[in-house]
Amino acid sequence: MRVLILGGDGYLGWPTAMHFSALGHEVLVVDNYLRRRIAKKTHSEPLIEGGDLATRTALYENVLGTHIDWLELDLADPESMFHAVKTQRPHAIIHYAEQPSAPFSMMEFDAARLTLNNNLNVTFNLIWAVLQECRDAHIIKLGTMGEYGTPNVDIEEGWIEIEHKGRRDKFLFPRQAGSLYHTTKVLDTDLLWFYVRTYGLQVTDLMQGPVYGLSTDQADKDHGLAPNFHYDDIFGTVVNRFIVQAVASVPLTVYGKGGQTRGYLNLKDTLQCVHLATQHLPGTGQMRILNQITETFSVCEIAERVKSVGNAMGLNVDIKSIPNPRKEAEMHYYNPSYSGLKEMGLQPHYMTDEVLAEMLEAVLRHRNRIDREKIMPRVQWS
């Protein structure tokens, strides 16, 4: 299978590239290093980060013996997108190429504008490149569980049948996101669904929760193949921030009441899910939506888990609530469905004590490089 991976330098993109290459597929990754530039500009450099694509693909070939092609291109530029698609003539396209930080998207006008235009145009250019160059290709788009927000009803997998005044119809599940970044993913879904139903594209839209973990079969072969690890307030997820705070003896900063509940998954399961998606074509004119999580936790539950594992390892871990920089419900109903990927064969790797301990150990090896200034929230939602 020829696979095109958009955003192949990212935390998920690079492990995905290695995963598909190791499975014997022809892989082309594309990235323009936008995240690296934003990280530098906002003083949010990661604790762990591999070299650029030239360096990493060379190392990968050395260590694993197979080749990954790469291109440095800005996919928000139509010509670049068409070039990438024409070069690879892909069977499957995995689209991670978006500005992924919610706080960055809420920072100020220019950051918000960049997020809106970059994310929408990459998706739009991809749709048109597929329409014109490889109409049968399977687009696998990374959405986010954040598109749904925290509704007071059960969250279905993408679609809902509504009965209203005695009549019924099926619609996209209502979406109401908590940041501009998450809202751009809602707009992506709207756009994709329009072009799917109008021109018969085939799309899998994966509503993913926050991913944690540093270990994959390929990444574990060499430190230089590791995915990047952000612990800053801009790109770092709550799990990463807590792990770093535990190591740095900074109290784990729970935003507000800490009842914010989300679905999480292990990096290994992202790889499984994306691969399962490529093995199950949705069919022409279908937009299949899957909720890509394996378990749900509140922020307080994660803090307690990290505290307990950290203290057992001899760290001195405290938890401290701080004012919530975001506008979000801190106590809310949350009951998402996520059976689709399990039915396809997903074997979850749960957030066990061992997994948290491994992450703590990985970070301990870099503890002298932790910059405490990067951890506390610098962006307010209002």
Added chain:
Amino acid sequence: MRVLILGGDGYLGWPTAMHFSALGHEVLVVDNYLRRRIAKKTHSEPLIEGGDLATRTALYENVLGTHIDWLELDLADPESMFHAVKTQRPHAIIHYAEQPSAPFSMMEFDAARLTLNNNLNVTFNLIWAVLQECRDAHIIKLGTMGEYGTPNVDIEEGWIEIEHKGRRDKFLFPRQAGSLYHTTKVLDTDLLWFYVRTYGLQVTDLMQGPVYGLSTDQADKDHGLAPNFHYDDIFGTVVNRFIVQAVASVPLTVYGKGGQTRGYLNLKDTLQCVHLATQHLPGTGQMRILNQITETFSVCEIAERVKSVGNAMGLNVDIKSIPNPRKEAEMHYYNPSYSGLKEMGLQPHYMTDEVLAEMLEAVLRHRNRIDREKIMPRVQWS
């Protein structure tokens, strides 16, 4: 009241500017003549069109005695938007400034891209200009009934309360539009609602149906003040096309079965509705959505109405079904609510035989300028 009208050169923008000015408000209109450029490029010049804003505002001042300010600016450019908002310091902003043609948005990649980027960026820039310069201003956004599509359930005014598995929540009414243009209006709604609920803006989003008519109190004073009248396949609505076909002895071209049902309203009622919206503030943090139509018709019903009125005037009107260039349901359920504006005091001007006769007479005065090449559909949805 200081009123800022974005897209003030358009079919609705210019009559709105005159209406508010005649009511004694300070009006600034902004436009970049995008529609005029697209019309020229696609050979879709209108049958009736006034001069540019310099010409029309001068004529208006001559005839009506009050002054309308204007600026030629591209509002998709942030600096231009901020400049317009800072110049007017508006109490109310009426936002018509979008690429309004569904067929143009479906023509090819560049047209689609222009539609997406122009429409989204104008709305986005407006949101930020209001956030930063006049947070209390009331944004009145023209959406479209087309955002809802043609669901199999009753269409509510913007919102729906859903009961699902024994729990309830209120959401934006599901949206599923029939063209990329209409989809950009869905994205506008998503964007506006995100910023309204996050930063407490106040927005009225008017879901408008196709508007017909050439007569307003101000436009009727001088031919040079008339709104533009498009009858081409790109910018012309079905009512205008049928009126011109009736005059030109071309059979009225019904797309497919002609059961496509939509809500319509008279131009005079658009002016009333927009004015009523300015008189009823939604309140901080509120996004009020109103369905701006006064009656519903199927395409066949409109064709029969135009045929009957035209033949009574001595024209020779036939009706002919042609293959549908669009992808849309040709027979469907359609039951939208539209009580909100009536409760505010809207006095509808219905599509009577007299109104259709007036339109036919207006077009008869220009019959020698009708170009039959412009009427038939040139854009296919697939």
